[in-house]
Amino acid sequence: MTLAARDRMRGMRIATLNLQHGGGARVKGLCEALGQLDADVLVLTEFRIGQRADALTTWLRERGYCQISHGGPPEKVNSVLVAARDGATRPRPLPASSAHAHRVVELTAGEVLIVGVYFPGNAIKDRFWRAEFLPYVASRVGEPCLVIGDFNTGKHRLDEDGATFFSADCIGTLEQAGWVDPWRSRNPLAREFTWFNHTGSGFRLDHAYASPALARRVTASWYDQTPRTSRVSDHAALVVDIA
Numbered sequence: 001m002t003l004a005a006r007d008r009m010r011g012m013r014i015a016t017l018n019l020q021h022g023g024g025a026r027v028k029g030l031c032e033a034l035g036q037l038d039a040d041v042l043v044l045t046e047f048r049i050g051q052r053a054d055a056l057t058t059w060l061r062e063r064g065y066c067q068i069s070h071g072g073p074p075e076k077v078n079s080v081l082v083a084a085r086d087g088a089t090r091p092r093p094l095p096a097s098s099a100h101a102h103r104v105v106e107l108t109a110g111e112v113l114i115v116g117v118y119f120p121g122n123a124i125k126d127r128f129w130r131a132e133f134l135p136y137v138a139s140r141v142g143e144p145c146l147v148i149g150d151f152n153t154g155k156h157r158l159d160e161d162g163a164t165f166f167s168a169d170c171i172g173t174l175e176q177a178g179w180v181d182p183w184r185s186r187n188p189l190a191r192e193f194t195w196f197n198h199t200g201s202g203f204r205l206d207h208a209y210a211s212p213a214l215a216r217r218v219t220a221s222w223y224d225q226t227p228r229t230s231r232v233s234d235h236a237a238l239v240v241d242i243a
Helices: 003-009 022-039 051-062 124-138 168-176 182-186
Strands: 013-016 043-045 067-070 081-085 105-108 112-118 144-152 204-210 218-224 239-243
Touching: 013 022, 013 081, 013 112, 013 204, 022 043, 022 051, 022 239, 043 051, 043 144, 051 081, 067 105, 081 105, 081 112, 112 168, 124 168, 144 239, 182 204, 182 218, 182 239, 204 218, 204 239
Parallel strands: 013 043, 043 112, 112 144
Antiparallel strands: 013 239, 043 081, 067 081, 105 112, 144 204, 218 239
């Protein structure tokens, strides 16, 4: 059965996990954790080109993820990889001349456009969001689309204790444009952090945003803390199920 047929009949699972600097010697454990997620589509952030990446992509293909696309970054530069058991890869949506072209990757799975993202955590993101990313997602809001990955930001005093995030207001801009956070819409006041710094402060950095056409089809969204607590990654995984 193709993923398009499963998308219509049984639903589809999309999951994202930060590999933590490409995974390094933890690749075997990461692959085991990814297998436990049982996802039809995987969005892997902090993906890096290199020998470990080859081991990871080999594992993905052996597990039936026949469609794989990544940002094609220089070696040792964090990027994003999207893998699907069925579907079609697409050209990178941002111009090749953009310094951030490797941060956004598209792949169609069934009838859904999956946009995998990995954003920097500093002020560089602010310029990129306003000049490139927000105009880009505005062009996708009318189709069934899920933007998912490591945003490295969130809402002040809700996705973190304080107000340290860069570009936090851009999250509001996304929501005002009609994009829906499936986890937050089900947990409006809850706190669940996906990454902790060296002082023990928690942050929800990993998000998904569904277009209006897709949001009504989301049946569940949750965080799996196992990859983080088992230390194969420093992030929790995020899972989104759609009908």
